Amino acid sequence: xxxxxxxxxxxxxxxxxxxxxxxxxxxxxxxxxxxxxxxxxxxxxxxxxxxxxxxxxxxxxxxxxxxxxxxxxxxxxxxxxxxxxxxxxxxxxxxxxxxxxxxxxxxxxxxxxxxxxxxxxxxxxxxxxxxxxxxxxxxxxxxxx
Numbered sequence: 001x002x003x004x005x006x007x008x009x010x011x012x013x014x015x016x017x018x019x020x021x022x023x024x025x026x027x028x029x030x031x032x033x034x035x036x037x038x039x040x041x042x043x044x045x046x047x048x049x050x051x052x053x054x055x056x057x058x059x060x061x062x063x064x065x066x067x068x069x070x071x072x073x074x075x076x077x078x079x080x081x082x083x084x085x086x087x088x089x090x091x092x093x094x095x096x097x098x099x100x101x102x103x104x105x106x107x108x109x110x111x112x113x114x115x116x117x118x119x120x121x122x123x124x125x126x127x128x129x130x131x132x133x134x135x136x137x138x139x140x141x142x143x144x145x
Contacts, residue, residue, distance in 0.1 A: 010047035012071045013132045017050045018140040021077070023121035025056040030074035030120065031113065032058060034086065041071040070130055077141065083124040087112035 019043055029040035043057035046068045075083055089109040100109050106107065124143050129136045 010049075011068055012047050013044070013046075013130055014134055014137045015048045015050065016130065016137070016139050017072075018142050019044060019052050019054045019128075020142045020144050021054040021124075022056075023124055023145045024145075025054070026074045026077045027117050027120045029058075029131065030078060030086075031057050031117065032084075033074065040114060041073060042077065043069050043071050045069045070132075072128060072130060076128050077124055079118050079123040079125060082116070082120050085119070086116055108113050 011048075019042075026042065029042060030038035032038075033049060038058055038060045039062070040056065040058045042054040044052045044054050054072070055070075062071070063069070087109055089106065127138055127140050128136050131137075
């Protein structure tokens with residue numbers, strides 16, 4: 001990258017020093033990926049500069065190569081202990097043979113996910129590593145709201 005050429009920075013994600021994101025977007029992306037087909041990520045799009053804003057992006061086909069966007073998983077943004085505490089409906093449903101219990105389990109699961117969401121919004125890490133053409137690049141995360 002040439003120091004005097006501001007356009008060189010525009011396509012280079014290593015120019016990013018910090019990324020602002022909404023904790024709600026992070027949590028929504030993670031829950032979406034657990035309970036729906038397709039992929040939900042946090043996305044930063046060019047032109048790149050020191051401070052960027054990540055937004056929730058859902059896709060079935062990854063277009064990052066075409067757009068130059070940088071995608072990162074919400075699982076990299078939430079602390080490991082909170083990720084591990086995500087309520088698992090499938091194993092609870094598999095553990096019961098009683099059809100009437102399914103509705104109660106689904107209701108309890110919805111309540112557990114709501115509680116988990118609250119906890120996860122407060123469990124955002126301070127920085128993450130982005131993969132760039134030049135290797136790994138660490139950026140600070142700044143929460144909005």
